[in-house]
Amino acid sequence: MTSTSEWNEKQLVENRLIQQLQGMDYDYLHGPSLDTERETANDVILRDRLARALTRLNPWMNENNARKVLRSILYIEATSVMEANEKFHDMLVNYISVQQDLGKGKKNQTVKLIDFANPENNEYLVVDQFSITNPKGNIRPDLIIFVNGLPLVVIECKSPMLSINEQIGQGVKQLTRYQDEQERLFHYNQFMVVSSNDRARVGTIGAQVKHYGLWKDPYPLTTAEIGDTPTPQDILAAGMLTKQSLLDLVQNFIVYEPEGGRMIKKLARYQQFRAVRKAIDRILYAKSAKDRGGVVWHTQGSGKSLTMLYLAVKLRRLEALGNPTIVLVTDRKDLDTQITETFRRCGFPNPQQAEGVKQLKGLLSQGPGSTIMTLVQKFQEDKEMGSYPELSTSENIFVMIDESHRSQYKGLAMNMRTAMPNACYLGFTGTPIDKEDKSTTATFGPYIDKYTIEQAVDDGATVPIFYEARLSNLHVHGETLDQLFDRKFRDYDEDTREEIKKKYANEQAIISSPKRIEQIALDIIEHYQTHIEPNGFKAQIVAVSREAAVMYKEKLDELSDYESVVIISGGHNDKPEMKKHHLATDDEKKQIENFKKPFSKSKLAFIIVCDKLLTGFDAPIEQVMYLDKPIKEHNLLQAIARTNRTYDKKDYGLIVDYYGVSRFLEEALGIFTKSDIQGALRPIDSEIPRLQSRHRAAVNYFDYINKSNPDACVQVLEPEDVRNEFETAFKRFAESMDMVMPNPKAQSYVDDLKFLGKVRQLAKSRYREEGMDITECGEKVRQLIAEHLHASSVEILHDPIDILSNKFEEKLNETQSEDAKASEMEHAIRHEIKVKMDENPVYYSSLKEKLEDLINSRRANQMEIIDLVESLREMVNDMRHTTQKGEEHGFTREQYPFFQMLEHELPDEENEDLKDFTFIVTGIVQSKAVIEWTEKDDVKREMRSEIKKKLRNKVDKKKLEAVTQQLMDLAAVHYRK
Secondary structure, eight states: OOOHHHHHIIIIIIHHHHHHHHHTTOEEEEGGGGGGGOSSTTOOSOHHHHHHHHHHHOTTOOHHHHHHHHHHHHSOOOSSHHHHHHHHHHHHHHOEEEEEEOSSSEEEEEEOSSOSSOGGGSOEEEEESOOEEETTEEEOOSEEEEETTEEEEEEEEOOTTSOTTTHHHHHHHHHHHHHHHOGGGGGSOOEEEEEOSSOEEEEOTTOOGGGOBOOOOOTTSOHHHHOSSOOHHHHHHHHHOSHHHHHHHHHHSEEEEEETTEEEEEEOOHHHHHHHHHHHHHHHHOSSGGGSOEEEEEOTTSOHHHHHHHHHHHHHHOGGGOSOEEEEEESSHHHHHHHHHHHHHTTOSOEEEOOSHHHHHHHHTSOTTOEEEEEGGGGOOOTTTOSOOOOOOOSOEEEEEETTTSSTTSHHHHHHHHHSTTOEEEEEESSOOOTTOOHHHHHHOSEEEEEOHHHHHHHTSSOOEEEEEOOGGGOOOTHHHHHHHHHHTTTSOHHHHHHHHHHTOOHHHHHTOHHHHHHHHHHHHHHIIIIIGGGTOEEEEEOSSHHHHHHHHHHHHHHOOOEEEEEOOOOTTOOHHHHTTOOOHHHHHHHHHHHHSOTTTOOEEEEEESSTTSSSOOOTTEEEEEEOSOOOHHHHHHHHGGGOOOOTTOOOEEEEESSOTHHHHHHHHHHSOHHHHTTSOEEGGGGHHHHHHHHHHHHGGGTTSOTTOHHHHHHHTOSHHHHHHHHHHHHHHHHHHHHHTTSGGGGGGHHHHHHHHHHHHHHHHHHTOGGGOGGGSOHHHHHHHHHHHHHTTOOOSSOOOOTTSHHHHHHHHHOOSHHHHHHHHHHHHHHHHHHHTTTOHHHHHHHHHHHHHHHHHHHTTOSOHHHHHHHHHHHHHHHHTHHHHHHHTTOOTTTHHHHHHHHHHOTTSOHHHHHHHHHHHHHHHHHHOOTTGGGOHHHHHHHHHHHHHHHTTTSOGGGHHHHHHHHHHHHHHHSOO
16 A cells, blocks of 8 residues: 555655656656567666667767677776766766778777757657666666666655655665766766755765755746746756756766865756856847857855856857857956866866966967966056967857956956957856945846845855954954053144054054964963864865964964964064065965865864965865954955865854954945845844754654653654654754854753764664764764763664674673664664675575564564564574574585675576586686775776686677676675785
């Protein structure tokens, strides 16, 4: 019988989406109806449909080449899912090259898998209940979108009847499991969608829940065009899954960028896609060439550099523009380097960075097709030549200018426009244009797109920034300074006092006084130690002068053990105490990179600046800025945004103000449009109401339970859905506590936090839930709970006891009820299966099926609890003796899984023949397995080739690749060196 939640999921989510896609001219097929088109249940590509598309899109291609192309798609040589995914994406958008004789000799031809230029010239299928099976398990995604037989999009639907907090979380968890169990499907996946109709998010392979983004705008459609009250699911589908938008996203809005030693696949967010499409629309359909430009304002931290990259990709690929010249201009060296590196890391072809004035002129004169990065300062006039020369009159030049409100419309910008008078100029800024600034829009044209501070925080693209004023008694300014001076120099006549004041008693001198800096340094150390360091974040100090920056460094060294570095510009006339902090360019880069690394890789905790690194500096690990300098307007908004980047476990950025910049922010409210900078800074106390409601949501679960009875509390969390809901509620409560602690206002909630943490940890032990690990909480919260558990003598600070250990039997015997014993064993077996699945997929897959059968029988009241306990105990004993069984057959622990795999795949073989063949296969692996062989492509190719040769006469041709890969996977687990 179908459950209510499944009914709601199928009817309200899945079917609704299918109908919407059918309205977009997709064909719909039920998954099982495609079984006749598949050779095996492990096939993820619809081969016949792909073969037909290849013939249709490449009519010149002969049959032999068609087979070669099909094979290269079906069997991608790669050492990881991400590598395979990137290789396939490259095949898709940059095409596959084959050599063919077209009557005039052999030449390389590019093969289209999809016709991006003509979206209607492709086949689009939405398929439900498409089952995929291999030894690791069976998956059945709710929906898969196939284009020309290629599974490009996987969609997981969740019931709106689930808890609000779990609708997306459970869907992502399921997609993550799919990626583990059915890797081949995700060789081809372009993105994934999780939806419950009321909530919908999109992500790419390897992404965690927090990386799944909203899609709030259906551009180029409007919400009114979708329907009267479109849901988030409707909007996402209309914005991403129309034929044109889907192909546009795949072709122009996906990049692969290395970060922290691993590759990250990045898909454009809705505001990036919208801004680029709007810019392209303006370029293509403007009334005149001069009307093509405009300004894109996307708040800092929301991916402005990637938006520029996506626009460059799109400009380069548009046939109508005929391979344009693209020029990217900034006014700071660090920004120029950052954008150039972003383009290079993401594989953009040949961006050229102008090294000087002369080289820039040469690059701009070289004709179409170039991508040039430059500083605006390189558009300076040549003293010998006089006025700046005209270098190109082409209209097919697109100039993208970063932070366009700053300097681009002054003298250097005039030279730029003299050099390229007919170019299209597109301004990008991370801060809004103030109301009095008419020159920016007059220079570039009206806004193309806006994405405000508040929108970015709401979407999770950036974290909110909290504000805290500290030690205001140490700050002296305005009339107070005059009064202080008059008291100090009251014995001098008025003219002498005025002369002394002009020379010595300015505000900067007061701010830079050693005593004041020492007091602030002490406060910074204490604040960092209690609020920031426990969660592994880093800090930036902004001083009023270079001298003050050095003083802060010296005081930090004297008063703490924290590592810090001063990043300032060096002066030729600096004294020795300043010169020792001068850094060469390479050393400065190295220190900045060290600052961005986690503490496990670099102990550098503080970066101290005066003017540098206040714009264009992107260090997500920075959570706090200690601000001791007057900064105003654009510069203030840019500076505080250093703390708003997202990072693991980072829920907010913090500005600790020792100067009093909040009054400048108030002035900014008058300068900028209020809606544009709403939410720029929030007082730390604004978190208290949210803390109260989150506390209530978490303790609600135990309102009518005896809190002194831990078993009763853990029993509340026995159902998985309740456990998941509690997990979300607890994390939110802990997140707010971590923000507010050690503020006294958090004190009244500490006891409940300890209690909930204890119950949560007991549940983790009982139900073997990895997601219930308290290390996911902030460090302040984690330490508090760990101390409480230790004080309560709860011996579960380590992982649950191994099911194969004798201690597990002792633990089981301590359990009072048969229900508790069954629960303990069930979750212990589930955990063991999950951990060991890669080691022996055949054995543990069968074990998994057996466990599900037992549990289902008990739920259907077909089995008594005492029989269930006995059956589970038999399973545990079988798991304990599996190694012994292998030894009885003459196998080592490593060899036995190979035998079981071959036994499963070659059921007609005699037992003795299988044993001999197992020794042959494992012998090949052992002979080839050199140190770190799993990272060496040439070794893996050789090993794969040898195994395949031996398999060829034993395995059906259709299964040869799949069985070879399964044996290679086993080899990587058991014979890794």
